[in-house]
Amino acid sequence: MTGASPGSPAVPTGRGRDSLRDGGTGGRILQALRTSGPATRADLSRILGISRTRVGQVIGELARMNLVTDAPAPHGQEARLGRPGSAVRLRTGLGFVVGVNITHAHVRCLATDLAHVVVAAADEPLVDPLDIDQAIEVVARVVRRVIDKAAAVQGECLGVGLALPAPIDPETLRAAPSSCHQLWVDAPVRELLQARIGLPVYVGNHGNLAVLAERLWGDGHRVDDFIWIGLDTNVGGGICSGGQLLRGRDGFAGELGHIVVDPRGEICRCGNQGCLETVASLDSMQRALRPVYGEVEPSRIFELIGRAEPAALRAITNLGTHVGVAVSTLINILNPSLFIVGGLLSRQCGPVILDAIRTEMNRRALPAARRSVRLQFSALRRPEPLGAAALVLMDTSRHLVIDEAGRPHWT
Numbered sequence: 437m438t439g440a441s442p443g444s445p446a447v448p449t450g451r452g453r454d455s456l457r458d459g460g461t462g463g464r465i466l467q468a469l470r471t472s473g474p475a476t477r478a479d480l481s482r483i484l485g486i487s488r489t490r491v492g493q494v495i496g497e498l499a500r501m502n503l504v505t506d507a508p509a510p511h512g513q514e515a516r517l518g519r520p521g522s523a524v525r526l527r528t529g530l531g532f533v534v535g536v537n538i539t540h541a542h543v544r545c546l547a548t549d550l551a552h553v554v555v556a557a558a559d560e561p562l563v564d565p566l567d568i569d570q571a572i573e574v575v576a577r578v579v580r581r582v583i584d585k586a587a588a589v590q591g592e593c594l595g596v597g598l599a600l601p602a603p604i605d606p607e608t609l610r611a612a613p614s615s616c617h618q619l620w621v622d623a624p625v626r627e628l629l630q631a632r633i634g635l636p637v638y639v640g641n642h643g644n645l646a647v648l649a650e651r652l653w654g655d656g657h658r659v660d661d662f663i664w665i666g667l668d669t670n671v672g673g674g675i676c677s678g679g680q681l682l683r684g685r686d687g688f689a690g691e692l693g694h695i696v697v698d699p700r701g702e703i704c705r706c707g708n709q710g711c712l713e714t715v716a717s718l719d720s721m722q723r724a725l726r727p728v729y730g731e732v733e734p735s736r737i738f739e740l741i742g743r744a745e746p747a748a749l750r751a752i753t754n755l756g757t758h759v760g761v762a763v764s765t766l767i768n769i770l771n772p773s774l775f776i777v778g779g780l781l782s783r784q785c786g787p788v789i790l791d792a793i794r795t796e797m798n799r800r801a802l803p804a805a806r807r808s809v810r811l812q813f814s815a816l817r818r819p820e821p822l823g824a825a826a827l828v829l830m831d832t833s834r835h836l837v838i839d840e841a842g843r844p845h846w847t
């Protein structure tokens with residue numbers, strides 16, 4: 437490509453600017469690159485239903501306007517294409533997005549540029565805030581720090597995505613009752629944060645956002661049908677079916693933690709009995725080990741498993757067995773090609789947990805459906821804030837335009 441280098445003046449042409457208008461090929465290519473990340477011309481042709489010749493012409497125009505630049509071939513496509521460097525990406529400096537994750541004890545925040553590269557990050561503890569205003573002030577402070585870090589090089593912030601450990605009501609965009617701190621439940625989090633930072637805010641739940649992160653940055657990039665399960669202080673989940681996040685009628689699909697695995701088991705916080713979450717969370721692991729070791733912190737649990745202490749191995753095997761029951765049910769219903777296990781209790785527990793899940797899966801899932809399922813840990817360390825950033829990247833309401841002075845900005 438002969439595109440201008442990052443930072444050099446944009447060179448708008450009448451034809452190029454027309455192409456950026458609503459429905460124009462240039463605008464559609466920019467939107468596809470923002471949503472999907474760096475892509476080859478062949479991919480863009482397929483995604484947009486436009487001939488490769490036309491895609492090539494318009495990319496040439498966008499390069500002359502200094503909006504796109506060369507990129508390495510997307511992950512996993514180098515061998516297939518055999519032509520490294522044949523992809524394009526939105527250039528550095530066109531903007532960035534912010535993703536925030538709220539956990540029971542932390543606010544974790546990151547920024548990615550429009551080519552999906554993480555460019556800034558910041559964390560802050562969030563322990564027992566007095567009220568929602570105090571909690572939002574902590575969130576706003578971390579977000580401002582990340583924006584300050586990213587803005588000097590990346591330009592304009594397009595918006596902020598917020599991941600909450602709760603189902604989100606699609607009408608109100610507020611958290612429904614769940615294991616998250618009560619102060620988040622039914623609170624106008626989006627409006628409060630927007631008022632403080634003056635940017636659009638998007639809200640999603642952990643499990644669904646982890647699916648978006650796996651789709652853009654993880655192993656979900658290569659498959660259209662996969663399920664993510666997060667084993668943490670609670671059990672989260674999300675489902676990608678046919679390349680789309682499965683939301684369900686009311687946005688509550690993917691609540692894998694409340695699949696019943698033991699009809700006579702413990703009462704769950706949801707009011708049901710024997711949900712997966714009662715036997716497959718960090719809390720349940722701590723309860724299981726209490727008779728032997730007393731109160732144990734997560735780090736001690738991982739240490740005990742690492743030392744192959746019999747009680748710890750039994751507890752994690754029991755946990756994996758229960759997860760395997762739920763996984764088998766999901767395989768029989770949804771026929772995925774990949775099961776991704778994430779969360780604090782996953783990789784740090786080592787292969788013993790995957791072995792237990794796989795053993796139960798092989799016992800219970802239909803042979804035809806389980807034959808092609810891969811079961812693996814997530815390769816992403818922090819999928820939730822990445823997924824929150826993806827929520828903003830996938831927003832379609834903002835468009836890049838070139839003003840009369842030739843400067844690109846977002847409407």
Ligand SMILES: [Zn+2]
Pocket residue numbers: 693694704705706707708709711713
């Ligand atoms: Zn439940």
